[in-house]
């Protein structure tokens with residue numbers, strides 16, 4: 730898919746593409762969670778994953794669920 734951003738905010742490369750898939754998010758030292766499918770952009774040059782507001786909402790949601798499970 731074509732990128733909305735056009736270039737990587739980290740390295741300035743134009744080799745970024747939009748992807749849909751789960752993201753691995755670090756929640757604490759050495760601890761990661763996998764989110765549901767999220768639309769995000771990935772830079773082919775530096776490997777940076779770029780998330781927008783919609784993606785952040787999905788990530789926040791899965792973080793909240795993780796904390797809920799932990800408390801229960």
Ligand SMILES: [Zn+2]
Pocket residue numbers: 737738739740741742772773774775776777
């Ligand atoms: Zn980059």
